Amino acid sequence: MSGLPLVEPPEPLGGGVSRPTQSPPRKTDRVGLDSLAGARGSTDGATPPWDDWLAEAAGAREAAGLTRRLRPRGADDGLVDLAGNDYLGLSRHPEVRHAAAEAAMRWGGGAGASRLVTGTLTLHEQLEAELADWLGQPAALAFSTGYHANLSVVGALADRSAHVVSDAHIHASLVDAVRLSRAQLTVVPHNDVAAVRAALAARPGVRSLVLAESVYSVLGDEAPLAELAEVCTEHGALLVVDEAHGVGVHGPGLVHRNGLAGRSDVLVTATLSKSLGSQGGAVLGPPAAIDHLVNTARPFIFDTGLAPASTAAALAATRIARTRPELADTIRARVAGLASAFGIPSPAGAVLSVPMASPEAAVAAQADLLAEGVRVGCFRPPSVPDGVSRLRVTAGAGVTDEEWERAVKAIDTIVGEVR
Ligand SMILES: Cc1ncc(COP(=O)(O)O)c(C=O)c1O
Numbered sequence: 418m419s420g421l422p423l424v425e426p427p428e429p430l431g432g433g434v435s436r437p438t439q440s441p442p443r444k445t446d447r448v449g450l451d452s453l454a455g456a457r458g459s460t461d462g463a464t465p466p467w468d469d470w471l472a473e474a475a476g477a478r479e480a481a482g483l484t485r486r487l488r489p490r491g492a493d494d495g496l497v498d499l500a501g502n503d504y505l506g507l508s509r510h511p512e513v514r515h516a517a518a519e520a521a522m523r524w525g526g527g528a529g530a531s532r533l534v535t536g537t538l539t540l541h542e543q544l545e546a547e548l549a550d551w552l553g554q555p556a557a558l559a560f561s562t563g564y565h566a567n568l569s570v571v572g573a574l575a576d577r578s579a580h581v582v583s584d585a586h587i588h589a590s591l592v593d594a595v596r597l598s599r600a601q602l603t604v605v606p607h608n609d610v611a612a613v614r615a616a617l618a619a620r621p622g623v624r625s626l627v628l629a630e631s632v633y634s635v636l637g638d639e640a641p642l643a644e645l646a647e648v649c650t651e652h653g654a655l656l657v658v659d660e661a662h663g664v665g666v667h668g669p670g671l672v673h674r675n676g677l678a679g680r681s682d683v684l685v686t687a688t689l690s691k692s693l694g695s696q697g698g699a700v701l702g703p704p705a706a707i708d709h710l711v712n713t714a715r716p717f718i719f720d721t722g723l724a725p726a727s728t729a730a731a732l733a734a735t736r737i738a739r740t741r742p743e744l745a746d747t748i749r750a751r752v753a754g755l756a757s758a759f760g761i762p763s764p765a766g767a768v769l770s771v772p773m774a775s776p777e778a779a780v781a782a783q784a785d786l787l788a789e790g791v792r793v794g795c796f797r798p799p800s801v802p803d804g805v806s807r808l809r810v811t812a813g814a815g816v817t818d819e820e821w822e823r824a825v826k827a828i829d830t831i832v833g834e835v836r
Contacts, residue, residue, distance in 0.1 A: 482776045483797055496787070497820045499811045500794040504767040505665050505744045506815020507734040508694030517695075520729030528722030533711070536722030544723075544732045545699070551739050552660075552669045552685060553678035554701035558710055559723050559731075563661055563688030564590040566698030568597060569714035570657055570686055571626065574706075575600035580625040582616040584608065584640070586633050588659060595628075607636070610644045617652035625654040631663035631671035635801055637764025642675045649682055656683045662766040665692020665738050666748055671765075689723075692738060695730035697723045744814040751812035755825060759832075770796065770807040771832055779806040782831050789827040808832065 478484045490496075507513050520540060530536035541559050549557040560566040571594035575581055581600045583591065586607045595602050601623075605612035617625055627649050629640040642658060649656040656677075664670040664687045669678070677683045681703045689697035700710060710717055738744065748767045756763040759771055773779040776797040783795045794809035801807065810828060812821075 496790055496792045497816055497824045498792045499824055500792045502691035503694050503815055504692045504813045505738055506813055507737055513694055513730045513733045516733035517726040517730040520725040524725035527724050531720060532722045533718055540725055540728045544728050547732055547735050548699055549701055551735055552701050553673050556704040556707040557699050557701040558707045560698040561720050561723050563698030565716040566686045566700050567591050568594045568716040569710055570700055571595055571598050573710050573714040575626055580620045580623045582613055583628040587628050587630060591628050608641055610641055610648060614648045617654055627654050627656050630659040632766040634662055637766050637768055637770055639765035642671055646677050659686045661688045661691060666745055666767045668745055689731040693731045693734040695734060696727040697731055747814040748812055755812055767812055769810045773806045776806040779808055782808055785831045786827055791824045791827050
């Protein structure tokens with residue numbers, strides 16, 4: 418997938434009042450489908466043809482300016498790529514590529530089986546040990562995607578009898594995880610610690626999980642992790658922190674920086690597909706929680722183990738990220754410089770979101786930049802929690818200073834014209 422997060426439109430609860438729902442709120446991520454009343458079914462009981470239904474859905478997307486198309490890119494297209502999530506520029510690092518190639522030659526193209534059958538490789542063990550050591554956690558478990566890691570944590574720890582308190586801006590994978598778990602859900606306004614406290618207090622004695630991202634993907638801001646952890650401790654809740662945009666950009670991540678690594682009531686999920694330039698995910702935390710996931714998490718149990726090439730690439734990238742903190746420093750400097758050029762607050766992550774007047778303006782600016790040799794991303798509904806379309810510019814460490822400066826100049830000119 419493109420890496421653009423598909424975020425559930427928020428259903429925040431005003432004034433910190435907790436309102437549990439039996440199932441997660443209805444969403445509108447299937448753009449256009451909700452307007453297809455005519456194609457949903459006919460009054461005479463005949464099933465409408467699928468072709469008609471698909472054509473109507475495509476028409477509704479087109480009319481809303483929200484059609485998405487896959488745009489395959491070549492391996493070396495000469496563009497300055499500021500659209501991806503390869504924040505540290507490690508996916509093309511020679512050591513990472515060699516590690517992937519060697520692992521493919523040694524182990525084969527795939528892990529060959531699910532982890533509990535014969536798909537656990539010593540390579541997985543090495544990656545898990547190295548990640549746990551870096552992030553200051555007692556144990557880790559690798560997954561085939563970060564999406565699977567999130568599905569697994571919530572699915573294995575929450576059921577109908579559990580209560581999940583979720584920030585309004587969490588990633589689609591956590592939204593889906595809550596749905597699958599069938600847990601009782603309270604969605605709280607973004608970064609509202611008082612609302613989290615109120616939600617937990619409203620259900621004393623109920624096993625509760627609090628979900629947050631250390632750095633929010635679209636808004637780019639940081640979660641108040643220390644306060645959230647304190648509230649969780651007060652109420653005996655487990656804090657689950659998705660560090661997809663924190664690990665690498667902030668060294669071993671913000672859970673670590675906040676002194677929360679290794680706590681028994683904090684679990685971390687991470688992706689290997691952004692700063693670590695590979696593919697896959699991980700969960701880190703107490704051995705008992707990891708053991709529980711191995712034994713009960715369906716997206717782990719019923720999935721083939723992470724491919725050897727991806728595992729080895731992530732391992733090599735982890736070792737580089739650990740020993741080259743200047744890569745993260747480059748990101749911080751670039752993102753701060755670009756944010757100040759646009760007069761917007763500097764995000765905590767590597768991605769700058771530039772608000773645009775409309776989805777059309779965002780798409781036009783993206784196309785103009787492409788013509789100038791610069792690839793940027795574009796967030797449009799439903800991938801934005803507040804309906805505001807944005808250009809998405811990754812201030813990664815993978816481009817040279819000359820490329821970065823050229824790109825910033827083009828962005829400044831083009832966005833200034835169409836914004
Ligand atoms: C916050 C967050 N969590 C989880 C994921 C899923 O990670 P992966 O791409 O490894 O499945 C993403 C990816 O976009 C993300 O942004």
